[in-house]
Amino acid sequence: MAYSDKLIDHYENPQNVGSMDKAxxxxxxxxVGAPACGDVMKLxxxxxxxxxxxxxxxxxxxxxxxxxxxxxxxxxxxxQSIEAAEQIKNSDIAAxxxxxxxxxxxxxxxxxxIKAAIADYRKKRAQQx
Amino acid sequence: xxxxxxxxxxxxxxxxxDPRVAEAMIxxxxxxxGNAASRNHSFGWAAEEAVEIAREELxxxxxxxxxxxxxxxxxxxxxxxxxxxxxxYYEKKGKHLITVATEHKAVLDSCHALEREGYEVTYLGVxxxxxxxxxELRGAIRDDTVLVSVMFxxxxxxxxxxxxxxxxxxxxxxxxxxxxxxxxxxxxxVDVAELGVDLMSMSAHKMYGPKGIGALYVRRGRxxxxxxxxxxxxxxERGLRSGTLAVHQIVGMGKAALYAKEDLDTGKIDEVRxxxxxxxxxxxxxxxxxxxxxxxxxxxxxxLNISFAYVEGExxxxxxxxxxxxxxxACTSASLExxxxxxxxxxxxxxxxxxxxxxxxxFTTEEELDYALALIVEKVRWxxxxxxxxxxxxxxxxxxxxxxxxx
Numbered sequence: 001m002a003y004s005d006k007l008i009d010h011y012e013n014p015q016n017v018g019s020m021d022k023a024x025x026x027x028x029x030x031x032v033g034a035p036a037c038g039d040v041m042k043l044x045x046x047x048x049x050x051x052x053x054x055x056x057x058x059x060x061x062x063x064x065x066x067x068x069x070x071x072x073x074x075x076x077x078x079x080q081s082i083e084a085a086e087q088i089k090n091s092d093i094a095a096x097x098x099x100x101x102x103x104x105x106x107x108x109x110x111x112x113x114i115k116a117a118i119a120d121y122r123k124k125r126a127q128q129x
Numbered sequence: 130x131x132x133x134x135x136x137x138x139x140x141x142x143x144x145x146x147d148p149r150v151a152e153a154m155i156x157x158x159x160x161x162x163g164n165a166a167s168r169n170h171s172f173g174w175a176a177e178e179a180v181e182i183a184r185e186e187l188x189x190x191x192x193x194x195x196x197x198x199x200x201x202x203x204x205x206x207x208x209x210x211x212x213x214x215x216x217x218y219y220e221k222k223g224k225h226l227i228t229v230a231t232e233h234k235a236v237l238d239s240c241h242a243l244e245r246e247g248y249e250v251t252y253l254g255v256x257x258x259x260x261x262x263x264x265e266l267r268g269a270i271r272d273d274t275v276l277v278s279v280m281f282x283x284x285x286x287x288x289x290x291x292x293x294x295x296x297x298x299x300x301x302x303x304x305x306x307x308x309x310x311x312x313x314x315x316x317x318x319v320d321v322a323e324l325g326v327d328l329m330s331m332s333a334h335k336m337y338g339p340k341g342i343g344a345l346y347v348r349r350g351r352x353x354x355x356x357x358x359x360x361x362x363x364x365x366e367r368g369l370r371s372g373t374l375a376v377h378q379i380v381g382m383g384k385a386a387l388y389a390k391e392d393l394d395t396g397k398i399d400e401v402r403x404x405x406x407x408x409x410x411x412x413x414x415x416x417x418x419x420x421x422x423x424x425x426x427x428x429x430x431x432x433l434n435i436s437f438a439y440v441e442g443e444x445x446x447x448x449x450x451x452x453x454x455x456x457x458x459a460c461t462s463a464s465l466e467x468x469x470x471x472x473x474x475x476x477x478x479x480x481x482x483x484x485x486x487x488x489x490x491x492f493t494t495e496e497e498l499d500y501a502l503a504l505i506v507e508k509v510r511w512x513x514x515x516x517x518x519x520x521x522x523x524x525x526x527x528x529x530x531x532x533x534x535x536x
Contacts, residue, residue: 011447017515034533035479035518038441038458038467042517059517063443063458067515 003064004098010068015075018057020044025128028121030113039066039106043073043113047121051082058113065103069093069110077114082121085114132500134451140335140431140490141284141312142455147337147491150384154339157377165374166365176376183383190386191310191329192320193346199366200379203343204311206359207330208235208278210345210370211307214356215276215328216243219305223273224248227266229290230473231255232280233309240278253279258424259288259474267298276305281313281329285457285470285486286423287432289317296325305354311335311343315389316398316429321346327354333378337491338385342378345369392491402430404498405489409433411502416509418522420480422457422471433487436480439519440512445485448508452501457484479528 003011019042022029026046033040039062046055056074060067072093077085093099093107137145157179165180167173184195201207216226228240230252240250251269253261261279270277277299282289292308299306307328313319315336321329329346333339347369348354362371392398412419418438434457437445442458457468458481467481476484489498513519518528 008447011444014515019520031517032534035482035528036533038482040517040533042520059515059520061439061516061518062441064447066441067444 003100007065007068007097007099010071010097011064014058014067014071016055016057016071016078017059019059020046020055020057025124026121028117028119028124030116030118030120032112032116033062033066033109035061038062039109041066041070041109041113043070043110043117045077045085045114045117045121047082053077053080053082053085062106062109063103065097065099065106066109068097069099069106070113072096073110073114082118086118088114132494132496136452136497136501138487138489138493138497138501139453139455140488140493141287141486142488143334143340144337144490145492146334146339146381147385147388149388150338150381153384154377154381157380161376163376165376166363176374179376179380180374183379183386186383187331187344187386190314190319190390191331191346192322194349197321197346197349199345199347199369200374200382201343201345201370202341203334204233204309204330204332205235205343207332207343207345208233208307208309209239210356210359211328211330212236212239212276212278213243213359214369215305215307215354216248217357218355219275223271223275225251225271225274226276226278227251227253227269227274227304228278229253229255229261229280231259231283231285231288231470232278233284233311236278236280236309255473257475258427259283259286259422259470260290260424260427261295263291263294263298266295270298270302270304274302274304276307278307278309281308281310281319282316282429282432283423283470284312285455285468286434286474287312287429288423289313289427289429291427292324292326299327300325303352312429312432314386315392316401316431318393321348327352328356333382333385336385336389339378339381342375342382344382397491398430401489401491401493404493404495405431405433405487408487408489408498408502409435412505415506418519420476422474422476422484431489433489435485435487436476436483437485437509438480438483439516439522440483440509442483442485444512445483445508448512449501449504452504455486455488457486458482 030043058070060070090107090111161175163172163176165176188195309330311332327348332343420436422434442456471481
């Protein structure tokens with residue numbers, strides 16, 4: 001399968017690999033996918049009181065496209081507001097990396113990861129009152 | 130020390146043509162181009178002589194008589210001819226066949242085709258080590274069973290089936306025994322008389338010969354095995370496989386067999402085994418959570434199939450792109466389903482996604498092996514550093530306790 005240069009670059013030099021303290025009140029963690037399906041993404045967003053995403057980290061078990069999609073997503077959301085990050089669509093990710101049709105599900109997973117991380121952050125905020 | 134990249138470690142997929150084989154073939158394209166069926170001039174005689182020498186060379190590799198060799202286009206055709214040919218010929222005796230879940234698609238799909246014609250097929254499962262249970266085979270044979278087809282060595286996991294025992298069971302019950310021996314030739318000794326094999330599929334390109342040529346061994350001695358041909362035509366190959374013989378390809382397969390036998394006789398194959406063992410030992414020394422797929426004791430000397438837990442197979446192949454290997458991961462297949470062979474062994478689907486097949490060969494060098502080992506270790510560590518699953522396991526989280534959302 002021929003992958004785009006951008007995809008290969010994100011795979012070979014992934015941006016923002018790592019973990020943040022998932023117990024921290026300003027960190028939202030999204031864990032999506034399933035080992036049985038061959039891909040699991042963990043996306044963490046550090047969000048300030050103004051609702052701006054200050055930092056993003058990921059760890060991904062999956063194929064090259066899944067890793068590249070996760071890496072791309074961290075670069076897309078950094079510095080964005082929660083609302084703007086929520087607008088990111090899987091098609092944006094797929095287009096940016098020129099994902100082949102059989103790999104579209106990787107971009108869907110990346111979109112899900114953003115939504116899951118934001119939902120986790122909001123839940124934490126709600127619990128804090 | 131410089132190693133030429135990329136390194137080829139996918140010798141179960143195909144092998145390079147040995148330069149000695151290629152050299153032997155060339156004159157039969159330009160100089161001795163005759164039709165082996167032309168009986169009235171020297172061009173034909175030269176072609177026929179070359180074909181018969183190759184037949185002897187291949188027969189010598191498997192302990193057969195040259196008359197028992199039928200040339201085909203490859204092992205897929207050999208498997209089709211053996212299975213459909215025997216089923217059709219012995220139709221009046223019965224319409225039941227037995228094969229195994231881990232067989233090559235050429236065998237399984239031939240059986241499926243027969244099922245559509247009204248035949249019944251029993252698909253034996255395998256034990257966790259990839260071998261069949263002989264008692265299960267005994268129990269599956271019925272009065273109307275006409276053929277048992279069990280591969281010699283599996284193409285993904287290299288597991289060797291107990292061929293001699295299966296041969297004895299089939300002989301006792303009067304059932305024709307076919308084996309797909311494509312992966313075994315030149316790697317382990319194969320003697321059809323000793324093993325009690327009636328039909329055996331062979332391919333040149335898995336033993337350093339050209340693609341597009343194969344053969345089927347068809348027993349002529351007692352008991353004689355009969356087949357109904359798949360292809361109608363000029364009656365070549367005793368009527369079993371019509372079509373002008375591809376003389377240069379056949380010459381190549383003959384020489385490939387000659388050198389395959391040499392690998393066994395000279396101990397060259399033991400050197401391949403030593404390198405394979407070194408790779409496995411080196412990986413185990415430096416990495417944790419590795420799982421060998423299939424039996425270690427009953428295995429081809431050049432095969433290693435390992436699950437690198439928490440590292441997805443396709444990502445792994447991209448990371449070690451200077452080494453050509455295969456994966457049982459779903460992401461490498463069009464179907465997005467992980468290897469049916471590994472699933473038949475009962476390997477967890479999670480682990481099937483992380484499997485990599487290494488196939489060493491005649492031309493694999495120690496330098497290549499050392500380079501590959503170092504690269505694999507480095508990249509597995511890198512990918513595990515990136516793997517949320519590895520992180521969770523290291524934190525003591527049981528992955529099975531998590532409710533994953535299937536997608």
